[in-house]
Amino acid sequence: MSTKRFIQRAAVLAGVAGLTGLMGAGLASAHVTADYYGQEPQKGGRGLIVLRVPNEEADAGTTKVEVAFPAEYGITSARTKPVPGWSAEITKATLPTPVKNGKGADVAEVVSKITWTAQGGTKIAAGSGEYQEFEFNASTLPSTVDTLVLPATQTYENGKVVAWDAPPPPDGGEEPEHPAPTIKLAAASSGGDHGHDAAATSSGEQSSGHNEASAASATDNTARWLGGVGLAVGALGLGVGAGATIRARRGAAPKADA
Template identity: 55%
Template sequence: MSTKSFFRRALVVSAAVGVAGVAGAGIASAHVTADVYGKPAEKGGYGAIVLRVPNEEQNAGTTKIEVTLPENAAISSARTKPVPGWTADIDKSGDVVTKITWTAEDGNEIPAGTTSYQEFAFTAGPLPEDQDSLMLATKQTYSDGTVADWAQPSDGDKEPDYPAPVVELAANSGDGHGHGGSGADSAAAEPEHSAEATDDTARWLGGAGLIVGALGLGFGAGATLRARKKTSA
């Protein structure tokens, strides 16, 4: 195989992988989701939960997020991680946390379009000991008054149009993790570090790609010069 053919095929493969990656990212970020970074959320313990909220309106930004905690979960404590430009309020009914609301200050909403998202981290507990998952119905309010109600439970393999975020609860390990405020708070801070690590990896891969591309161009130029010299000779 000639050098020219090799690099032509390499460019085609790289382009295909890039397109697939972008398409996959779009699909994965299509709905509001709930994730747990670090240690799993355990039954009877405190979980550090992160809501990932993508904007899905082309001409309006997201201005408010409301998360309703199930009444039968009887969660008595919740704490939010500050989000710059947003205020957080925790509602309780007696000793039970019922709702957490984040509201954007002017100019700090999740931008209009379909390329931006924001993460809202909080700790909650004690988590129910008799349930395997925690469904977090979430309302997403846009600047034009539109409300997306992410509250539909998933039914088998078919995903509803507006699925509610769900957190899977692990069995209690009995090691004491997740039962103290400091442990839950440190776990809630992990998404920021995870994002930084992801950014560093992306930069490293991007730099490596540029180096490989430069080497390819160098080899191609060398081959062209050698061919010209042979022709002149």
């Protein structure tokens, strides 16, 4: 087996093993968790967060999910991404004493929770074979914490309510039975819209690549044109030389006796 094929096969096997490990961990824990797609949520910014909710009851499906926002975070705005078959309600609360938001401003009206409720017989099916994702956009994210702790509540169609609200254990501590969803916050980017800068960088790279490709193409075309001219000139020279040789031979040929 060639070295290249060996490396490719090893990479595939490693990827499969990693994916299997992640799937196994997810199935083993089956907790309500928070995650994100795309750019990592940043301190003092806006974040797209995904609440991932698996079903754990063998004989009952999930019909309501709620996520709470601690008042001290000072989150004043939230929007939800539509989930087919589910309605979403954003609840706000007025605080008796203003708190600082992620940009250092005093805010008194904050988002306290988001509730998703199944409609028309929709649910996360009974058993452990399904999960649902609930995506929302929140701002301004706090700048004084490294990790968001977002307590959640899961309600089943049989009336059972599970509170996922246990705070994260200290490093090395044992995970609680019903941990609250958490998500780490990246340090605030310095200056400008990071996503826009990334897009501009990507565009610049594409533009640079296009220019390099155009230059390479032009160089290649020029080389081919010069090569063609050289062949034509060489063929012309060969023809002239051959004609001269033939004339010289005819001139040197002995004349027949009269």
